[in-house]
Amino acid sequence: MEVNEKIALDHGLKTEEYKKICDLLERTPNLTELGIFSAMWNEHCSYKSSRLHLKKLPTKGKKVIQGPGENAGVIDIEDGDAIVFKIESHNHPSFIEPYQGAATGVGGIMRDVFTMGARPIANLNSIHFGSPQHKKTKNLLRGVVHGIGGYGNCMGVPTIAGQTSFDSSYNGNILVNAMTLGLVKKNKIFYSKAAGLNKPVIYVGSKTGRDGIHGASMASASFDEKIEEKKPTVQVGDPFTEKLLLEACLELMAGDSIIAIQDMGAAGLTSSSIEMASKGNLGIEINLNKVPCRETKMTPYEIMLSESQERMLIVLENGKEEKAKKIFDKWNLDFAVIGKTTNSKNIELFFDNERVANIPVNTLVENSPMYNRKWKKSKPPKKNKIKKETLNKLKIKDVLKKVLSNQNICSKEWIWQQYDHTVMGDTIQKPGGDSGVVRIHGTNKAVAASVDSSAVYCWAHPLTGGKQIVAESWRNLISVGAKPIAITNCLNFGSPENEDNMGEFVECVQGIGEASKYLNFPVVSGNVSFYNQTKDVGIKPTPSIGGVGLIIDYKKMVTMDFKEKDNLVLAIGKTEGHIDQSLFARSILDEKNGPPPEVNLFNEKNNGETLLHIIENDYIKSAHDISLGGLLTAVSKMCIKGNKGIKFKKFKNFINEIEYFFSEDQGRYIIEIKPEDLKKVRNILDKNSVHHEEIGTIIDNEMIINEKTKVTIDELRSYNTNWLNEYMK
Amino acid sequence: MKSSVITFPGSNCDRDMDVALKKFGFKNEMVWHDDNELPKSDLVVLPGGFSYGDYLRCGSMAAKSKIMQSVINFAKSGGLVMGICNGFQILVEAGLVPGVLLRNKYLEFICKNVFVKINNKDNPYFKNSDKDVFEFHIAHNEGNYFCTNDQLKEIEDNNQVAIYYCSNNGKTEETFNPNGSLNNIAGIFNKEKNVLGMMPHPERMIDKSLSGEDGSLFFKNLINNIK
């Protein structure tokens, strides 16, 4: 087939982009070459709309071993150990086929981690669905949860934390973001940079089929009426093969045969081979007849663009082929020498003794398009004037019941009980807490991880929203006693070609950057997912932040369940009564306007670091950060988990009771301490100028809010746990 | 005491079991499914996981692997063989214990703590156990024990039920049945009681920082009984 502009447009390229390809090649590309360009230059692989802005993120730090640019980020956790981690989206495939879409998302992110030599030790996920009333929501939720569990459970990697939300803006475009942490020795990290001439290029794993051809382009195109036609591009995950691939790769990695290794993710063989060549400033030659294929008569085009899962590309040291093959044979996996590194600096493909493609690697990578898209700055919304009378009319108990049973606050046990969260025998904090925590096998250390997002805040004011999620991630780590180290981010937005959506992106990224810089919480990896929209309407901007922290002595880990009667409960950080954009305002007053709560980075840092210091001194019996749903929600969850009650003190604040209990001011935590430690704890807080107040005392089985209002813990629990169970029946 | 843990392709609790056995004094060896010979052992363990991806039927393909012939011979000669979770499914498929394990009643994977009541202490696994009710951890998709009426009668006549799902104080009622198992059965023996298959994972409960410590009691008791 002759390539022309129309075919280029059908491949999702723009007219100028097609011209640029012809100019760079000084000829018209053939179809295989065009396919390669379209895969490499689409949004998903080239980051053409986001690169300019991502550059501004802080990516360096004392603990950062590898920042963005590799398969995953790597941080130092001392004693020669390192954690490899990253988050990635699989939104569009999951909407089309929730089980397989979510499963292959989990499979993909695990490969990104073990391709660097790390054994995955924990999975997390951030999943967002449309309104519970929407007719598709229930099946999508069930399918996604089964898919995540189906893959992760089979791999034997515990899923230790996650996040789930419902919002009608996801009705036609759900979000599925998967995150994995892996453990590696600092001196045994593997990278994707090829080196040396005439080194064998090896294909291992599953065979190549016609899966997801154009999947990467699908991820870069928004949903429209024609979605049905895109169905056949869905891939089926094979977690069993991935488990074998993991073991085989780690076995090979234990030796010294590998020069470079790279998983085949989006754009399969194309992006993996080109990335390795590009990083090594080399050429690569592949004989496509050698690629193990599942179907007969696959064309070079199909082989190069297939997104079959569970495959890896390796550049080996010469003479190590036999040894490597033995390992893959043992694990019953395909192994083929398909090419070699060259000094041509081109990617050259051969098929049936003919050269079917010849492209300079730099044209695909360095010369890929980069856009400075138009974007609109958002205006800070005006504060709402909520009348005191409106608030005074409400009964606290009624509000509490509604808030605790709200779909975005209620217990997600129905979900995480379907994830194996205890396999590997090191999970010391299960899902349901502020962060999941796993021990580093055989040591006293543990790592904590959490994944967060707040689309509502980001939608109301992207800059503040961006800062807020980073701050929330930081708080979630501190609440379990972990020192925050670094984050990964998955940026889910609408179309970058829409100025409003692009504005949301730019400002969220700016917010994320400011907060992570201030908190010394650098970004080490991530992923951008644009075109999350139905027709012209984008989703609410939803950056997900995955934070990772270290606990030096796992025995000092903190949990959120109230521990002991007569202990004192303190609130750290000031409650100002910011109600706009709170869950209370949105779901009970049905008030959707106004600014999100302000994020004061000085307070965040100071409050968090001071709390960490108090934890290190063993004064904290339980802790929990205050987030969605405000102070009373936070305390309720601590009561439910600990099966203990609380008697609140009369509070001295000048604000209304409802504002006090349900506002979402940032930088706050609830802590439990022993009465005899009060003085010492206060001293530390005062010395660091951390605002705090004593809010109550732990009692047995009921929550006494004021003279008139009491709730039993069983009631609290039923408010909180019933919604999702009932909904999924 | 010597133990062997078999690794099948897709096993994923093999390391956890190795750690647990060693912690309580076993000299453990890992054995590859494709080997022909078992090393000399006092206990052979088929660990949990997803052998062969749980494809076809859980445990069906692992039951046909090379090493299983030696395991079967070992069991037939009275050797102790314990299958946990997927290991239980393999035992069933290999015909070493009666019955089958079907999909959980609500078709959902379940990962949580449960209580189990020991039904029979006249065997090396539970002899001398101080407790009658253990808090154990389960994590499975196919733990719904089923057998025919005739088989059930035989199992009961021979006192082959090892543990039942129950409440924290030992009530074996349907409410405490997590997966739809026949009569709340969570684990069974072969006739001779040297082979035990059970769904719960004691190896995930060997440290108070984990889901609990009743697994420690189980292993301590086990090694003392074998000595």
Add this chain to the structure above:
Amino acid sequence: MKISAIITLKKDVLDPQGKVIHQALDGMGFNNVNEVRQGKYFEIDVKENDPKKAKEIVEKMCSKLLANLVIENYKIIEIQ
């Protein structure tokens, strides 16, 4: 009356189960196999005695629930 439905994966869709079963059969000495594909089978007893109508009902069930048309095909194969 009882109607059967067979659901199979579309041609180019990976069948991980079939693949592994193929390998297992091979290991057991059945080396004369080109390919194994696994599907699902349903036997549905519907309150309807007209074969044509019964088949129509089952067909609807297939397209609405039993089969995932993104990756699967179905056929109504037999009436007993």
Add this chain to the structure above:
Amino acid sequence: MKISAIITLKKDVLDPQGKVIHQALDGMGFNNVNEVRQGKYFEIDVKENDPKKAKEIVEKMCSKLLANLVIENYKIIEIQ
């Protein structure tokens, strides 16, 4: 040649999947169902052109691996 095998649960064996599917169908408004039973379906391509021999091979596969005869029955249903 291609041989198909259908594996079904024996009559008195509990079928949790069939039961849940029955409930789901009911919830979708298919209230004319007496029972749903789920089984497995295999399409096996064997290197054997004699239908009788091919069927025999598949029958052996069923009895040795594909079916668990304690709870399942199989039948070789068709030759294409």
